[in-house]
Amino acid sequence: MKVLYLEDENLLGRIVKESLESRECEIDWFTNGHAAKPALESADKYDIAVLDVQLPGEDGFTIGQRLREKFPNLPILYLTARVQAKDVLTGFEAGGNDYVRKPFSMEELLVRMRNLVQMRKGGTASPAPDQPGDAPATAPGKSSSETYEFGQFIFDYPNLRLHFRPPGSEGLTHQLSHREAELLRLFVKLKGQSVIQRKRILLDLWHDDGFFNSRNLDVYVRKLRSMLEADPRVRIITLRGVGYRFVVE
Known part of the structure; x- marks a missing residue:
């Protein structure tokens, strides 16, 4: 190192x-x-x-x-x-x-x-680039090479980028930290699940569910919410004392 x-x-x-x-x-x-x-x-x-x-x-x-x-x-x-x-x-x-x-x-x-x-x-290893003209079409909500589409967002997980692409606008790109990208990928993969247990998130991402990591999770959820609020149809809902729901309407 x-x-x-x-x-x-x-x-x-x-x-x-x-x-x-x-x-x-x-x-x-x-x-x-x-x-x-x-x-x-x-x-x-x-x-x-x-x-x-x-x-x-x-x-x-x-x-x-x-x-x-x-x-x-x-x-x-x-x-x-x-x-x-x-x-x-x-x-x-x-x-x-x-x-x-x-x-x-x-x-x-x-x-x-x-x-x-x-x-x-x-978190930053990128897949091999496609040859020109060979890029497969991706249906909304599906993933290709760890790229996800939901609402008006395109989430490029390998490159840690969240693109906001509203119709008729150039939109905005957020550069995510590794932890932000890991958390967002977990939410997206569990989209629509009734409860995403807080304990599960902490153990999956931090391998520890102690107090300070729990507070750290709160910080990252707030950061993601601030990025996602551009599309009101995409929400991270807090279920107090239990966990979260990731909703795309």
């Missing part, structure tokens, strides 16, 4: 850098956003960004949000001593894919990093 790492505590930074390098990672370590500016501008060369939250100058959340806007597929992991749920939610809303609480073990950090990188590789 090639890792962009921001941590202002010199002792901790050195320990993490040396430990990860001993595990066949390549680490570019910076102590603040200003020093990391050239690396941040070309962060697509990294497999993952690991950001301490409490940095001098720009904090990790601000830097992470900027990275997410410029490099939507880059996995971002926050390191934080904050334990309040609102702080964790802030991190996810600022583009984070995961977080590790300080103090942490190197084993936990490495496992979480590898998981995010593996998910990114699995």
Whole structure:
């Protein structure tokens, strides 16, 4: 893994850098956003960004949000001593894919990093392109090469894109994060099912149904709703305490 790492505590930074390098990672370590500016501008060369939250100058959340806007597929992991749920939610809303609480073990950090990188590789693999003139017609609501049509949307799962295509308009394209795409694909596949259990979503996507992942799910549902509200016929309905329904009228 090639890792962009921001941590202002010199002792901790050195320990993490040396430990990860001993595990066949390549680490570019910076102590603040200003020093990391050239690396941040070309962060697509990294497999993952690991950001301490409490940095001098720009904090990790601000830097992470900027990275997410410029490099939507880059996995971002926050390191934080904050334990309040609102702080964790802030991190996810600022583009984070995961977080590790300080103090942490190197084993936990490495496992979480590898998981995010593996998910990114699995989520962005594109199918072989069709030859010109050979593209098959796709009926509404069906899938071809993991492309789904519902309402006025075309969901290109392999390329993490959601296209809104109303009649007579050029529409709009949203670039999704890997987790947003995974969640939307689950909803689409279970379209019309009376209940999509919340627990099932958490176990399928996070492999854990704990409190913080549950709050993370709330954030991603809100993000998807904001994209889907362009077509009122497409709705994610919350069934309190149970789960969701994905409805296309």
